[in-house]
Amino acid sequence: MNRRFPVLAFMAxxxxxxxxxxxxxxxxxxxxxxxxxxxxxxAGKTQFPLAAPAGxxxxxxxxxxxxxxxxxxLDLAKWKYGPDFDAPPNSKIWNPVMIKMMKxxxxxxxxxxxxxxxxxxxxxxxxxxxxxxxxxxxxxxxxGAVAKMWxxxxxxxxVPGVRVAYTDERxxxxxxxxxxxxxxxxxxxxxxxxxxxxxxxxFPPLGKRSQGxxxxxxxxxxxxxxxxxxxxxxxGVFAASGDLGNFSGYKQGTPDYERLINxxxxxxxxxxxxxxxxxxxxxxxxxxCFQAGSExxxxxxxxxxxxGPLKDTQGKPEVGPYAPKK
Numbered sequence: 622m623n624r625r626f627p628v629l630a631f632m633a634x635x636x637x638x639x640x641x642x643x644x645x646x647x648x649x650x651x652x653x654x655x656x657x658x659x660x661x662x663x664a665g666k667t668q669f670p671l672a673a674p675a676g677x678x679x680x681x682x683x684x685x686x687x688x689x690x691x692x693x694x695l696d697l698a699k700w701k702y703g704p705d706f707d708a709p710p711n712s713k714i715w716n717p718v719m720i721k722m723m724k725x726x727x728x729x730x731x732x733x734x735x736x737x738x739x740x741x742x743x744x745x746x747x748x749x750x751x752x753x754x755x756x757x758x759x760x761x762x763x764x765g766a767v768a769k770m771w772x773x774x775x776x777x778x779x780v781p782g783v784r785v786a787y788t789d790e791r792x793x794x795x796x797x798x799x800x801x802x803x804x805x806x807x808x809x810x811x812x813x814x815x816x817x818x819x820x821x822x823x824f825p826p827l828g829k830r831s832q833g834x835x836x837x838x839x840x841x842x843x844x845x846x847x848x849x850x851x852x853x854x855x856x857g858v859f860a861a862s863g864d865l866g867n868f869s870g871y872k873q874g875t876p877d878y879e880r881l882i883n884x885x886x887x888x889x890x891x892x893x894x895x896x897x898x899x900x901x902x903x904x905x906x907x908x909x910c911f912q913a914g915s916e917x918x919x920x921x922x923x924x925x926x927x928x929g930p931l932k933d934t935q936g937k938p939e940v941g942p943y944a945p946k947k
Contacts (some may be wrong), residue, residue, distance in 0.1 A: 637754060661824055692787050702826040716779055716802050718752050720854055728910035729900065730754040730803070736916055737766045739773030745916050746777035752803045754912050756782040757792070764795045771800055784836075788814045793821035805859065809835040810842050815849040823854045834897055834910070837885045838864035846888035857895035861886040862902070 671686050673679035685692045690701050714720055721728050731750035733742055746753050755767055771781040782803025785792040796804055806818040815835050820828040837846050838861035850858045860882050861872060871878040882898075889896040890907055897910040913919070925932050938944050 622763040681937060682759055714715050716780065721751060725909060727903065730912045731779065731919060732756060732912060732915045733917060734760060734915040739764055739770045741754040741916055742770035742775035743777060745919065746774055750779040750913065753779045754805065758807050764799060768799045786820045790821045805834050807836045808838045809849055810839050811849040812845050815852045819852055819854040822918050827854045834859050836861045839868045843881050843884045846885050847891060850888040850892035850894050857897045858885060858889040859897040862899045
């Protein structure tokens, strides 16, 4: 099946990847497909005219068959990719977050931090955010639990997103295979790590995914922020408010801290990428995508708004398990 869809990568690498599924009309020859078994309806009778001779070295590493686009020695740097997995002409993006990003509009992400409950996830996903930031860096849940939550409400208002544990092919592939449309990659310390995150998020020729936002959280990440932001395929750069303070030793509001945030700011706008941060910075100049609070904080705020002066006015029995502790 040939599909494509756009996914957000934060660093973040937002990759337009559309896997385009299309049935073949009856009686017509099957379209080319990278899957060798896609149209092999009569196993045992298929012919392979370009196959290497049995028991012999074909020399294919240095010589291509007649008619091949790529001739001569196999050279990855010069490889010309074929069109079989190109998005159809005039394809439209259906990732709502990508659409807002491309327009320069502000994007919000609600955080699902500690729950494995599909019901709680779906309540967050329909609460009004653009995407849900499912936390996989600082939580011990497994990908099976994440998949169950995301599949419980596949057409929720907020699309599924995730902060993976680190720049890792396995983590990012799990996220993508389970349907993530926003990928947040933490602690990007170098251009090499940034490119690796992009590679596991995007399909070739741009990446190596068999698509994201990248987070600048460290001093070495800030040092290389311009190069990281310039990586092709990265949609946005996240100025990590907490960890930039953690790794620098300075609090928000101090000159050294603010300098680091401004370095990330300059890198993002210089590369024409979206600048992301905590929701508290929604009015900070040039910041257009934000991470909001966790599900527990959202529930507490909602209850406080609903109950008003009746919040925390429980009765106070003198005995029993609900009596004040002595």
